[in-house]
Amino acid sequence: MSDYNPKPENKFTFGLWTVGNTGQDPFGRSVREAKSPAELVRLLGEVGAYGVNFHDNDLIPIDATAAERDGILKEFKKALADTGIVVPMATTDLFKEPIFKDGAFTSNDSKVRAYALQKTMNAIDLGVELGAKIYVFWGGREGTETDATKNPITAIKRSREAMNFLCEYVKDRKYDLKFALEAKPNEPRGDIYNSTTGHMLAFINTLDHPEMVGVNPEVAHEHMAGLNFVHGVAQALESGKLFHIDLNDQAFGRYDQDFRFGAVNLKSAFFLVKMLEDNKYDSSRHFDAHAYRTEDYEGVKDFARGCMRTYLILKEKAAKWNADKEIQSIVAEINADDGSMDQYFGKYSAEKAKALKGQVFDRAVIAGRGLKYEKLDQLTIEILLGAR
Ligand code: GCO
Numbered sequence: 001m002s003d004y005n006p007k008p009e010n011k012f013t014f015g016l017w018t019v020g021n022t023g024q025d026p027f028g029r030s031v032r033e034a035k036s037p038a039e040l041v042r043l044l045g046e047v048g049a050y051g052v053n054f055h056d057n058d059l060i061p062i063d064a065t066a067a068e069r070d071g072i073l074k075e076f077k078k079a080l081a082d083t084g085i086v087v088p089m090a091t092t093d094l095f096k097e098p099i100f101k102d103g104a105f106t107s108n109d110s111k112v113r114a115y116a117l118q119k120t121m122n123a124i125d126l127g128v129e130l131g132a133k134i135y136v137f138w139g140g141r142e143g144t145e146t147d148a149t150k151n152p153i154t155a156i157k158r159s160r161e162a163m164n165f166l167c168e169y170v171k172d173r174k175y176d177l178k179f180a181l182e183a184k185p186n187e188p189r190g191d192i193y194n195s196t197t198g199h200m201l202a203f204i205n206t207l208d209h210p211e212m213v214g215v216n217p218e219v220a221h222e223h224m225a226g227l228n229f230v231h232g233v234a235q236a237l238e239s240g241k242l243f244h245i246d247l248n249d250q251a252f253g254r255y256d257q258d259f260r261f262g263a264v265n266l267k268s269a270f271f272l273v274k275m276l277e278d279n280k281y282d283s284s285r286h287f288d289a290h291a292y293r294t295e296d297y298e299g300v301k302d303f304a305r306g307c308m309r310t311y312l313i314l315k316e317k318a319a320k321w322n323a324d325k326e327i328q329s330i331v332a333e334i335n336a337d338d339g340s341m342d343q344y345f346g347k348y349s350a351e352k353a354k355a356l357k358g359q360v361f362d363r364a365v366i367a368g369r370g371l372k373y374e375k376l377d378q379l380t381i382e383i384l385l386g387a388r
Pocket residue numbers: 091092136137138140182184218246256288
């Protein structure tokens with residue numbers, strides 16, 4: 001059994017906004033005092049994280065003077081150097097300020113759209129200065145409460161225009177930076193555009209530089225929509241677009257919970273970790289979650305350690321599943337193929353189609369075969385419960 005201690009190669013990262021979350025919610029004030037970015041880096045060093053990510057204004061307050069900015073950056077860089085923590089990803093806050101009340105890149109107001117581009121270019125410069133290689137776009141305010149207000153087709157065109165402009169900016173500045181688009185179906189808007197990872201993947205193919213753009217799927221966001229997260233991530237992986245991932249947990253039908261990774265649906269977390277590991281995913285494993293509001297900073301550390309520990313335990317369980325003889329013999333059996341249909345697959349030809357039309361299938365015999373999925377699923381559960 002492993003010690004479940006996080007290692008740099010696990011690429012476990014947290015946002016300043018995650019471990020720095022003070023527990024404020026729509027019904028109550030903060031329950032933890034705010035810590036500075038440098039203090040949060042030291043906390044992450046203590047729990048063994050690999051990296052820290054931030055929104056521009058998590059690090060530099062929006063109205064900071066040049067001198068304040070320099071002071072914060074100096075302290076932050078010192079904390080990074082002291083702890084060995086790196087900055088793999090950065091992003092823009094395009095949702096907190098009142099100017100973004102009706103969106104940023106999709107706002108009807110051209111001044112808001114232009115300001116959003118300006119703010120993002122500055123934030124990209126900041127992220128790159130600190131070493132970020134991935135830049136996340138989460139359009140929290142890019143949506144509506146009523147479709148009377150904005151034309152959704154125009155919104156798609158405006159989003160595309162913004163992405164194309166910013167890709168050119170990155171190329172112009174010769175930055176080594178890729179974009180990762182993060183979908184969410186709702187909250188804080190009634191409905192958010194490009195609401196799932198699948199929507200984002202289709203949107204990316206319409207951009208001028210699709211090779212620069214991938215996705216940043218988040219467990220909670222697909223679970224909020226009642227979707228199977230593993231399937232969404234599979235689509236991203238299969239198309240070479242999984243540039244980043246936000247790990248947390250969330251029950252369907254609830255508010256945006258942002259729970260510790262694996263806190264709600266262990267089985268889905270297991271198949272996710274197994275898929276990431278089996279496919280040698282090697283970008284950040286970012287925990288976009290926060291500690292329960294009941295916790296002090298010791299509890300925040302428990303939360304952060306818990307995210308990483310659960311991931312590593314599930315990774316070990318995945319290796320067990322892959323090495324389990326009984327499981328693997330069922331997997332082999334259900335995928336067994338006598339080759340008799342090979343002639344019909346692969347590239348289409350008129351001859352193949354004709355031959356296939358002439359093939360006789362005994363539907364009753366084919367359908368009569370039991371698939372042993374009950375057994376396979378129970379064996380999976382037993383691995384998860386530690387009974388195997
Ligand atoms: C949310 C989102 C954000 C983004 C973050 C990075 O539900 O609030 O998940 O936490 O991930 O803004 O872009």
